[in-house]
Amino acid sequence: MSKGKRRAVVSVTAVAVALLAVGLILGFTGGSGQASDITYLDGSTSAWMYKTGHRPLVPDFTGRTLTGASLRLASYRGKVVVLNFWGSWCVPCRSEAPTLAVLSEQYRSRGVSFIGDDVGDTPASALSFTREMGITYPSVNDPGYQIAQELGKVVLVNDTPTTLVIDRTGRLAGVIYGSTTYSVLNTMLQDVAVS
């Protein structure tokens, strides 16, 4: 009986350890571990800013715009860049487009350049979109999502739209997942463009 009991105890312990291990694995799901380096905006986790000194360097990219001109991110060094991933097929992109158009005009004189990255789209449909929305800044033609993947090295471009704010030194300062609102992007630009 005592031997049997000891074995039962050993078995129960083995199971407990195994379950604990599984539980730990399932419990610690992700957690980027950078919470102290960032500040969330707007009370949600879908928009945040990196604190100065914790901003990752954004990899350079080159591309062709919807109108055929060549565009290189590095040539914007010294300016604040708002990089917006969008597509004419994307409904939240349509709702945020007027905001982007307004802010791009408003911050033009303060050294802020807007760049679009048109993903999963055709130039004809995309140009119709920019014409309709009154967007004057250039957009890279990126049907295969190549730039989205490139930038994935520093921040996951999880969905369309995603908006990135890059500071004057080419470092990532802010990230907005989903449709941009005036207040969130304005807050970021106040911070990055004015400082």
Next chain:
Amino acid sequence: MADVDTPESASAEDGTARQFSDSAPGAVNGPAVARTPAAGVSWPLWAWRQLTTMRTALVLLFLLALASVPGSLFPQEGPDPAEVQQYFTSHPALAPWLNRLGLFNVFAAPWFAAIYILLFASLIGCVVPRTFRLAGSTRTPPPRAPRFLKRLPLSVSYSSPLPPGEAVSVAASVLGGHRFRLRRSTDSSAWLSAEKGYLREAGNLLFHLALLGILVSIAIGGIFGYKVDKLLVEGQSFTDTPSALDEQNYGRLANGSDLAPFSITLNRFSASYITTGDSLGQPEAFHAYLSYTSSPGAAPRSYDLQVNHPLSVDSAKVYLIGHGYAPVFKVTNAKGQVVYDQATPFIPASTSTFLSDGVVKAPGASPSQLGFMGVFVPTAVSVNGSLESSFPAADNPVVSLIGYSGNLGMNSGPPQSVYQLDTTGMTKLPGSPHVMFPGQTWKLPDGEGSITYTGTQQWVSLSITYDPGQVSALVFGMLALGGLLLSFLVRRRRMFVRAVPSESGSLVTVGGLTRTDASGGFEDEFASLSVELAEAHQRDPATSAEPEPKNHPETGA
């Protein structure tokens, strides 16, 4: 050989009537297995024993299978959120209840987790004590030989010129040569116990450990693996990055940053169908001609992707799981500006004819937005005035469009499916439905613009999977099979020899015992072993006193 069969008193000694203890996992702690807790046995211990019985494990396994059935009966959140939404609108009373029961996300439901955690616990609780028991049984010698070997299911007696002690030695060398584990008498009586077939328990154990291994492999796949889908039109390319994908399912510890950084271009898709006979229209072969780069900047390579012939790239596998047509439309607005020009994937409504449905949305059209609901007919025939498709290949492609103008509802609100048109804010255009052949243009009424059906392309649906537990699951699967075979083919069996003095030397009795539920064959083995023993026992005392022969005489009846 004298047949001495003397009925003895019923007082059987230790091992005579003892059968091999069955491998019931609960039996570790003695015979008080699945009873209600007797005096002195605590409830938790009783519950634990109940849980770790084979019966419980089998019931849980069955429950697991049963519990995954709703996963295929109801639309699931993970792979098909749109279908779930649709189910909610079509079954407004039932859907919330199903949702409460977790039936729209079966594999993440608490009750599903409960079943597999219990199964896991049951298996561990079953295997761990068995490991101890096997380890113990490999150390323990066979039981003492029963006093009355004639009572065993198989027994034979004969006389031998050898004295009892020597007869037992000869028997030991014969049975030892057959790799029996031996135990000899230590007292004055001359007997020998021999046991063989430990591989049975080892096979059984291997099966259970491998079963655990399979579960762990599946868990590893579920934790670290992912499965994502992408619809790709001919001539288009995509990069394996979250925003480019249509459906994404990640394991607990996997996310979009774990995706392999490849990109794929679909150069051309070809499908061939059977053109004659009863299976007319059945698919013959699918080829998706891809070019891909395994990482940004790598040299592009080409691949002919076929069904069940996946592309392996960066430890992920790309499968061809579907295909369809993507008619190309060009929409102009009232001013003649192009507002839409792209291949538009249509979803096949019928896989035998590939009659497909799709939607064109031109939110940039002015003065009002334009939307079209379309039907694509790959091989159009007119049946009583209505369009039907007679063959899945695009031999005579036609589209039929119903046009709408108004508000597409795209400027605000929740994301829309690109395959659905919300016509609540729109009015149907006169002249709908409008049938078009490739190259034809429909001038929309009231100068709203035009739509041109420029041509037809095809799309493929790709599934990209990464399952790090796949290989180990296969290995454990094979081990489980091997263990099962071992435990079916090998039987635990015992041979006993007793020798008592007689005038001419000794009277030898040989007994054999095996599990009663095992497959037959022991009778033959017993017969040949006892013949071999008898022959060895007939030899001259001088001969058998020699050192053991290396080569044992083969058994011959």
